[in-house]
Amino acid sequence: MKAGAGPAILIDMAAGDELLPKPTGPGGTGNGPAVSRREFDALFASVRTWGRWTPADRGAWNRVTADHVRRAMAEVRTGTVVPMALPWNTRPAPDNKRPALHHMTDLGDVESPEPSTHKDFIAADYHGKGVTHLDALCHIAYRGQLYDGRAAREVVDAAGARFGAVSALGPLVTTGVLLDLPAALGTRWLEPGQAVHADDVIAAEEALDVTIGEGEAVLLRTGGVRRRVELGAWDPDTASAGFHVDAVPLLAERGVVLLGSDGDSDVRPSPVDGVHSPVHALAVAAMGVPLLDNLDLEALSAATAEAGRHRFLFVVAPLNVPGGTGSPVSPIAVL
Template sequence: MKQSEINALPSYKKLLERNDAPPGSAWGLFGEADQIGTLNLLSAEARVAAAAEVHDGVAFSLDLRSDAISPSLAPTRKPLTHHIFQRNEFHRDEWLDGLFTQYGSQIDGLRHIGHPDYGFYNGHDPLLFTPGTELLGMQNFAAAPIAGRGVLIDIARYMENQGTPIDHAGGQAIPIEIVEAARKSQGAGIQPGDIVLLRFGWLDYYRRVASDEVKANLVEKQLHPGLLQSHDTVAWLWDNHISLIAADNFALECWPARPDSPFFTTDERDHHTCGAHSGIMHRSIIPLLGMPIGELWDMDRLAEACANDGRYSFLLTVAPLPIVGGVGSPSNAIAIR
C-alpha cells in the first residue's frame, strides 16, 4: 500500500461501527481476495525507512533453539524428532518427524484462528483449508515478504524500574496503558507498517528463574502473563497501523482470557460453554483485523543492546516457511541494528 492509502484507513472506532462487514473487522479494506492482512502495511516507504535504522550492523536472531521449550507449553503440540541418515561415509541427510510449526518461536497465520460468530479473515471458507490448498496459507506471508522497521517495547524493564515487576507465575494481565507508558519512557515512536515487539521478560523468567517444578506447573495450569483483553488494546494495534505484533510470551495476551474479556461470545457468557480459546483477543486480532501474531520470540539480547544505547528501532526480517496452506510457521526473525 502507499502511505496515502494507509493514512486513509478508518480508525478502530469506525471499524466497530461497520454494518457492511463484521464490526471491528478490516475485511475488504485490503481487497476482497486479500491473503496477507496487515502485512499490506509494509509499504516501500516503510522498507526504505527500515534500512536507515541500521547503524552498526550488529544482528540478533530472535529464534529459540528447537530444544529450548521443554515440556511443551501447549497440550496439542509435541517436540520434534530429528533423524539423520547417510548414503555413504562422507554424506549426511536428515528428516524431521512431528514438526509442530507453532511449538517454539512462531508466527500465527490467518488460518490459525477464526471468529466464533463471523469466521475466518475476509470471510474465507475454512472448508477449503486443507493441506496443499493456497487460501490464507503461510506461503503468502513468505512471498510478501516480511521485512521492515522493528520497534521493541520493553515492558518488563519498564515495570521493574517502576518497582512493579510482572507477576509471571500469576499470569498477570497488562493493560495497554502500561505498554504505552513503557514506549514513551523509551522515546520510541511507532510508524505505519512497523513490526512491534513486546518484551514481557517471560523467556528470561522461564530460562533463569523457573524451576522444573514451576515449568511443570505452567503446563498443568496454563497460566501466562500478557496483554489484557480489551478493545483499547485492539484499537492501539490497529490505529498505530502495526503490520505484525510479536511478543516473548506464550500467547501475546494473558492466558486464559480474563472473565471480563469483551471477546466472549454471547453463548459462552450465557451458557458458560467455555473452552481454552474462549474470550481470547486472538479472535479479534487475527480473523477480524488480519494481523499476524508472533509468539515466544527471543528478545533478551536485543533488549539489552537497546537499553544500553537507547535505540529501540531496527531493521527486522521475518522468513516464515513457505508451506502451501500452512497454518503457522517458525518465525526465523532477525533484527539488525
Template sequence: MSRWKKRPEGSNWGEFGPDDELGRVNLLTPEQVIKGVREVREGRVFCLSLPLDLPGGMALNPRRKPPRLAATERDGVPYMNFPMERLDASSIDVLSDDQVTLSLQYSTQWDALAHVGAQFDVEDDGQASKVYYNGFRAGSDVLNAEPDHAGGTCCDHGPSFGARRLGIQNFAVKGMQGRGVLVDIAKHHGHGRTVIGYQELMAIMREDDVVVEPGDMLVLRTGFAETVVEMAGRPDAEALHNAGAVLNGADGELLQWITDSGIVAICADNYAVEAYPALNQGQKKSLLPLHHHCLFKLGLPLAELWYLRELAEWLQSHGRNRFLLTAPPLRLPGAVGSPVTPIATV
C-alpha cells in the same frame, strides 16, 4: 461473488481487495523496509529465536510435541556419517542427511491468518458460519482434517487438508521485513505474571520514548522466553503460568489502539501474546479476544515465543528501540503457523 454480505464490526475486510490474504501486512511496503534499513548503524545482528526444542516436553501445550530429529534413510540404512564408497567404490565422501517431525507452533513461531477464525453471520441471514479473515470459509478455503487422519500431503492442486487460502506461505512470499519497535515490558514490570492493558502499555511507551508508526512491527519483551531458557528443557507448568506479562485482550481501549496505530504485526516473547482465558464476560465470547481482533478482524499476524533479552539490553544501553527486523516464515503451502528465526539488525 463476494464471500460475505456483512463483515464483523471493527474489521477491515475488503479494504485491501476482495481476495486479499495479507491483511495489515499490506502496510509492510517498500518504504517501510527502507525505514527498517535506516535503523542499521553498526551492522550487529541478534537472533530472536529460541532453540526449537524449547520449551521442552508438552507442559506448555499438550497438543504440540517437541521436534524429533532423525536421519534420512535409503533401503533401511540411516544416512549419518554414511561412506559414499558403499555406492561408488571410488568415492571418498561421507554424507549426513536428516529430517524432522515438528509441530509448527511448538517454539518461536508466526500465526497465519488461518490460525484463528470465528463463527459469524457473514450472509446476514441469522445463521453463523465458520469463517476466517476476509470471509474465507472453513471447509472449502481452510480444509478439515478427519479425526483419524490429521495428516495430509501437498500436491499439484494444493494441500489435502489445511489452508488453501490464508496459509503461512503468503507471509513468506511477502518477506516480513521492515522496522521493528521494541517495548520492554519486563524492564518495568519484572518477569512475573502481569496483565498489561492499554493504560499500562502507554505508560511504558511514554517513559521509554517509544513511538510506533503505521507499518511498524510491534515487538514485546515480557521475559517469559527467558524463564523458558532457564528451565533448560524441563518446563514447570505452574511456574510458567505465573511468568511473564500478557496483554489484556478484553481491554477495548487496547484493541482500538491496535486498530488505530497501523502496526502490521505483534511479536512477543511469551505464549499466546494475551491472557488466556481472557478477562471478558458474556455468554458468547472469544476466549482469545486479541487473536480474534487481530487475526480474524484485521488480518494482523501474531508471533510467539521469540527470544529478546540480548536485543533489549543492547537497545537500552544505546538509547534506542527501533531496528531492522527480518522474519519470514517457512514457505510451506497450507500451513496455519510456522517456525521462524527472526533476525534483528541494528
C-alpha cells in the same frame, strides 16, 4: 485511563520507582477486567478491516510499502544482528507438551563415493508453546469465519488452506518496535497472568522513548523466557502475561502489521467469556495481523538497552508451505 481499561503501569518519574499494577482479575491474576461475549463482539466489529486490501490473504502486510522498507533499513546503525528464535526443543515440559523431533538419518558411514554426508530430520507440531512460529491468517477463525469474512469450512480442509495460507504472506521486512515492559517497569518480568492494557502500552512508549508507527511490527517482551530460566517451566496455557483485549484498539489505530511476544500475545487466563485466545481472534481474524509466538526477546532487550533505542530493522521469512497455517521461523532484528 479509559473507563474499564484496567490497571495502568504506574511510573513514578520523581522517585524513579516503578510499581506493578495491583491484581484485579479473577483469582487475583491481574488479567481483568472481565469482558462479556457481547462486548467482545462489538470490539471485533470495531477493529475489523475486511474488504480493505487486495490481495486479502496478505491482510495487514499490504500496509508495508517500499518506503516502509527503506525507513526500516535506515534504522540500522551498528549492524548488530539479534536472532529471536527459541532453540529447537525436543524435551517434554509443561510448556512443551508436543516436543519437536530431531534425529540423524545419515552419519557419514558410506565409504564410497566421496564425500561422505551427514543428514538429519526435523518435524514439529509447532502451534504450541515450544516452537517460535508465525500464525498465518488461516490459522484463526472466529464464529466460523477467517479474515475477510471467508467461511473457514469452505476454504480449509485436510489438504490445507486455499485462503490466508502462510505461502501468501512471503517475507516481511519492516521496522520493529520492542515494547519491553519489564525494562519500562524496572522489574525482572511480568508475572504469568498479568495483562498489558492500552494505558500500559502508552506508558511504556514514554518510558522507552519509542512510538509505534503505521506499518510496523510490535514485539511485546514480558520477560517470560528469563523467568523460565530462573524459576523453571510452568504451563502458559494456564497463566501467561500478554495483551488484554482493551489494548487492541490502540494497536489497530497505530496500523501495526504484526504482533509478536515471548508468549503468544494473549494474557491467560482469558478475560473474555467463552473465547480462549481473544487477541488472536482480534489480530488475525478481524485485523489481518499475523502473530509471532514464543520469541526469545532477552538478547534483543539487552541490545536495545545498550543502544538506547527500541526500534530496529525487523525481518521474518516463513517457510513457503502452500496451504500452511503458519511456519516455524527464526526472526532477526538488526540494530
